[in-house]
Amino acid sequence: MEDNHHFNAGTGSNLTVAGTVECDASIMNSAEDFGAIGATSGIKNPIKAAYRILLGSQETDPHGRIPPMLVSGNTPSDLAVDPSEMITSKARSEWERWKTVIQTEQQPYGVTNDNIVQDTVGAILCTVDGEVAAGVSSGGILLKPTGRIGEAACFGAGCWASGARDSLNAVACSISGAGEMIMRAFLAKELAESVRRPDCDAHEEIERTLNKFIDMCARRGSDHANAGVILIVAEHHEDGVVRPRLWCGFTTQSFAVAYATSMDSPPKAVILRRPNRESDKSGLYITSLPLS
Amino acid sequence: MEDNHHFNAGTGSNLTVAGTVECDASIMNSAEDFGAIGATSGIKNPIKAAYRILLGSQETDPHGRIPPMLVSGNTPSDLAVDPSEMITSKARSEWERWKTVIQTEQQPYGVTNDNIVQDTVGAILCTVDGEVAAGVSSGGILLKPTGRIGEAACFGAGCWASGARDSLNAVACSISGAGEMIMRAFLAKELAESVRRPDCDAHEEIERTLNKFIDMCARRGSDHANAGVILIVAEHHEDGVVRPRLWCGFTTQSFAVAYATSMDSPPKAVILRRPNRESDKSGLYITSLPLS
Numbered sequence: 001m002e003d004n005h006h007f008n009a010g011t012g013s014n015l016t017v018a019g020t021v022e023c024d025a026s027i028m029n030s031a032e033d034f035g036a037i038g039a040t041s042g043i044k045n046p047i048k049a050a051y052r053i054l055l056g057s058q059e060t061d062p063h064g065r066i067p068p069m070l071v072s073g074n075t076p077s078d079l080a081v082d083p084s085e086m087i088t089s090k091a092r093s094e095w096e097r098w099k100t101v102i103q104t105e106q107q108p109y110g111v112t113n114d115n116i117v118q119d120t121v122g123a124i125l126c127t128v129d130g131e132v133a134a135g136v137s138s139g140g141i142l143l144k145p146t147g148r149i150g151e152a153a154c155f156g157a158g159c160w161a162s163g164a165r166d167s168l169n170a171v172a173c174s175i176s177g178a179g180e181m182i183m184r185a186f187l188a189k190e191l192a193e194s195v196r197r198p199d200c201d202a203h204e205e206i207e208r209t210l211n212k213f214i215d216m217c218a219r220r221g222s223d224h225a226n227a228g229v230i231l232i233v234a235e236h237h238e239d240g241v242v243r244p245r246l247w248c249g250f251t252t253q254s255f256a257v258a259y260a261t262s263m264d265s266p267p268k269a270v271i272l273r274r275p276n277r278e279s280d281k282s283g284l285y286i287t288s289l290p291l292s
Numbered sequence: 293m294e295d296n297h298h299f300n301a302g303t304g305s306n307l308t309v310a311g312t313v314e315c316d317a318s319i320m321n322s323a324e325d326f327g328a329i330g331a332t333s334g335i336k337n338p339i340k341a342a343y344r345i346l347l348g349s350q351e352t353d354p355h356g357r358i359p360p361m362l363v364s365g366n367t368p369s370d371l372a373v374d375p376s377e378m379i380t381s382k383a384r385s386e387w388e389r390w391k392t393v394i395q396t397e398q399q400p401y402g403v404t405n406d407n408i409v410q411d412t413v414g415a416i417l418c419t420v421d422g423e424v425a426a427g428v429s430s431g432g433i434l435l436k437p438t439g440r441i442g443e444a445a446c447f448g449a450g451c452w453a454s455g456a457r458d459s460l461n462a463v464a465c466s467i468s469g470a471g472e473m474i475m476r477a478f479l480a481k482e483l484a485e486s487v488r489r490p491d492c493d494a495h496e497e498i499e500r501t502l503n504k505f506i507d508m509c510a511r512r513g514s515d516h517a518n519a520g521v522i523l524i525v526a527e528h529h530e531d532g533v534v535r536p537r538l539w540c541g542f543t544t545q546s547f548a549v550a551y552a553t554s555m556d557s558p559p560k561a562v563i564l565r566r567p568n569r570e571s572d573k574s575g576l577y578i579t580s581l582p583l584s
Contacts, residue, residue, distance in 0.1 A: 032476075038330075038441065039364045057472070063394055064516060065433055066472045068440040072331045072364035102355055141357055148360040149330065154446065155475055180349070180358045183447055184324075186478065224356060 001121040002045050002137055009121045010045055011086045013139020015095040016146045021086040024153035025050040025137040030163030030170060033057055038072040038153035039146070042083035047137045049079055050153075070153060098143055119256075120152060122159060122174025122230055128262070130234045130242040132172035134159040134188075141179065150179035151187075160188035168196040170234035170242075177227035177251070178217070185213045187227065195233050195247075202233055206249045206286050214251065214284070228255045248272060249286040261291050293413040294337050294429055301413045302337055303378045305431020307387040308438045313378040316445035317342040317429040322455030322462060325349055330364040330445035331438070334375035339429045341371055342445075362445060390435055411548075412444060414451060414466025414522055420554070422526040422534040424464035426451040426480075433471065442471035443479075452480035460488040462526035462534075469519035469543070470509070477505045479519065487525050487539075494525055498541045498578050506543065506576070520547045540564060541578040553583050 002010025013021045025046035026036035035054030043049050049071075057067045074080075120138035136159040138152035151157035157175070164170040171192045175182055182188075187209075194205040210227060217225035228250040235243045248257055253274055260267035274285040294302025305313045317338035318328035327346030335341050341363075349359045366372075412430035428451040430444035443449035449467075456462040463484045467474055474480075479501075486497040502519060509517035520542040527535045540549055545566055552559035566577040 034476075038362075060513070063390070063435075065435060066470055066514065066516065068437055068442075069472045069475060070330075070441045070446070071437060071439040072441050073439040098355070143355075143357060145360055145363060147363040147365045149362045149364050149441075150360075154362070156448070156478065178358055180361045183361060184326075186448065186481075189478075221352070222358065224358065 001123070002047060005088045005090065007119045007121050008139040009119075009137040010139070012088045012091055013086065014142040014144070015087065015091050016140075016148075017099075017143045018146050019087075019092075019095055020146065021083060021091075021139060022144075022146060022148070023137065023139055024150050024158075025135070026153050026155070026159055027051050027054050027133070027135040028159055028161040028172075029054070029133045030131045030161060032162055034069050034155055036070045036153040036155065038070060038149035040072070041074055042081055042086070043077070043079045044081045044086065045079060047135050049077065050135070052077075069155060072147075072149060094142060102143065120176030122176060124159075124161075124172040124174050124230055124232050126170065126172065126232045126234045126242070126244040128242060130164050130170045130236060132161045132163060132170045132232060132234060134161040134172040134174050136174045136176065138176060138179075151175070151182040152179070154183050156186040156189035157183045158188055160192040162192055162196065164234065164236055167198060169198055169236065171196055171232065173229055173231040175227060175229050178222065178224050181213070181217050181220070181222060181225065182227060184220075185216055187213055191229060191231060195231065198235065202245065202247060203286055203288070206231065206247060207284065210249055210251070210284055210286070225251055227251050230257060244291055246289045246291055247286065248289065249284065250274070251283050251285075255285075257289070259289065259291065293415070294339060297380045297382065299411045299413050300431040301411075301429040302431070304380045304383055305378065306434040306436070307379065307383050308432075308440075309391075309435045310438050311379075311384075311387055312438065313375060313383075313431060314436075314438060314440070315429065315431055316442050316450075317427070318445050318447070318451055319343050319346050319425070319427040320451055320453040320464075321346070321425045322423045322453060324454055326361050326447055328362045328445040328447065330362060330441035332364070333366055334373055334378070335369070335371045336373045336378065337371060339427050341369065342427070344369075361447060364439075364441060386434060394435065412468030414468060416451075416453075416464040416466050416522055416524050418462065418464065418524045418526045418534070418536040420534060422456050422462045422528060424453045424455060424462045424524060424526060426453040426464040426466050428466045428468065430468060430471075443467070443474040444471070446475050448478040448481035449475045450480055452484040454484055454488065456526065456528055459490060461490055461528065463488055463524065465521055465523035467519060467521050470514065470516050473505070473509050473512070473514060473517065474519060476512075477508055479505055483521060483523060487523065490527065494537065494539060495578055495580070498523065498539060499576065502541055502543070502576055502578070517543055519543050522549060536583055538581045538583055539578065540581065541576065542566070543575050543577075547577075549581070551581065551583065
């Protein structure tokens with residue numbers, strides 16, 4: 001997805017105020033190993049760099065240094081490309097348009113929230129044995145300051161994975177939306193932990209956690225409580241079989257999700273749309289998609 | 293303290309594997325506003341840069357952009373100095389000595405944990421009205437990879453402040469130690485939240501939270517569960533007076549702390565030492581210092 005120009009991740013990312021691409025990405029596994037890369041320029045696939053940090057964090061240093069979880073900036077590596085190759089003409093024209101709006105203090109004309117590309121990408125997986133992993137990759141918000149590190153690189157914020165332990169379910173989730181608010185809420189960790197009890201009602205737990213997030217945003221004066229979540233809960237049934245369940249929750253008008261299983265083909269892609277209900281003040285939509 | 297060559301923060305910081313200074317710092321206030329700077333080179337006082345980010349986060353952007361909480365790398369600003377000015381001869385000689393140890397795969401000779409400088413600095417305050425703030429500044433671990441961002445820049449990890457709300461106490465804390473482990477534990481947030489209930493036993497809560505941290509480190513195969521904490525709890529008494537209490541907790545052999553009040557002079561400085569008790573397996577020492 002980082003190579004697809006339509007997404008705000010890798011090539012095609014939103015540009016910073018300086019007109020550059022700076023990406024964040026992170027990845028986590030069942031053992032809660034974690035690797036993240038923040039505000040990096042010229043790495044074609046930031047998630048691969050994040051994965052390399054995760055692998056490094058599994059190694060023991062003979063001199064007692066603890067390996068990093070989060071690395072920022074340019075990491076010289078075989079993953080590097082010319083940073084300008086990651087700038088698409090669409091990203092450049094959006095940058096020019098908004099730069100003008102801001103410099104001339106115009107009221108944005110003909111631009112609604114729906115026109116603003118915020119398509120950070122996330123991926124989660126669950127094996128038949130109940131192993132889980134989660135990742136997220138983002139180009140961040142358009143015209144962000146250079147060096148800004150967002151939720152996609154922060155532990156507990158943009159993605160989370162925890163394996164089954166004691167009586168707890170395995171769970172993986174990935175989130176995008178209002179980055180700094182998601183960081184404040186430790187939203188990925190909070191969501192994942194809320195659904196680990198095997199007897200819990202996942203729908204209720206996700207609703208409670210996202211409503212808490214919306215309340216926190218309101219309390220801090222932000223009316224952009226944007227968040228979109230994909231979440232897998234791997235329920236261990238008594239017959240020894242793992243039954244993963246895929247949940248989606250979002251506060252935006254629409255949310256795109258694609259999924260596949262090894263038992264079922266071909267992959268499915270849907271754009272979920274929130275019903276317009278005036279009584280639904282929270283503007284929250286939660287649903288579970290059948291995986292088999 | 294960032295200007296004092298004896299501390300691992302600002303000038304005098306540990307050097308990265310590339311022989312450069314890269315600093316992390318963060319600051320937080322009663323309203324839970326937060327600003328952080330990560331892996332920055334050539335900013336003489338990283339805490340001032342973090343404070344600027346905090347101030348920026350309080351502003352509302354007319355175009356809906358959420359201001360950053362964490363900014364990495366070189367921020368061109370009036371705070372900048374020639375990065376080489378921040379390298380001290382002591383830091384350079386430690387770097388050379390350990391670089392040789394690592395390159396030649398020597399066993400470190402004549403070096404014990406006590407010789408390793410880990411003196412990250414933290415500061416917390418509480419006003420007579422019960423307003424609190426917390427900050428932390430660190431040069432990170434010696435020979436860290438360039439670009440590594442540690443606990444001192446991560447929300448929830450290196451420092452925390454929360455004002456009195458409903459029936460909860462105000463609290464501020466600042467932490468140093470094994471950075472990535474502190475990030476994993478969200479240790480500043482966990483510690484601060486553990487002591488906010490006015491009827492809680494702060495000693496027990498700090499002990500429980502630090503023991504949970506030590507257990508997590510052990511579970512992840514790390515025997516370096518280093519953490520040192522300063523923590524203020526502002527207890528609101530029935531007579532309307534705020535009585536701040538200063539707590540220290542640490543897993544290391546010693547811990548240096550200095551404190552002052554507007555009612556009492558002069559400032560006091562102490563080096564706390566953990567009693568050597570064989571039965572004390574956790575290697576944890578917690579004490580409260582009288583502020584008046």
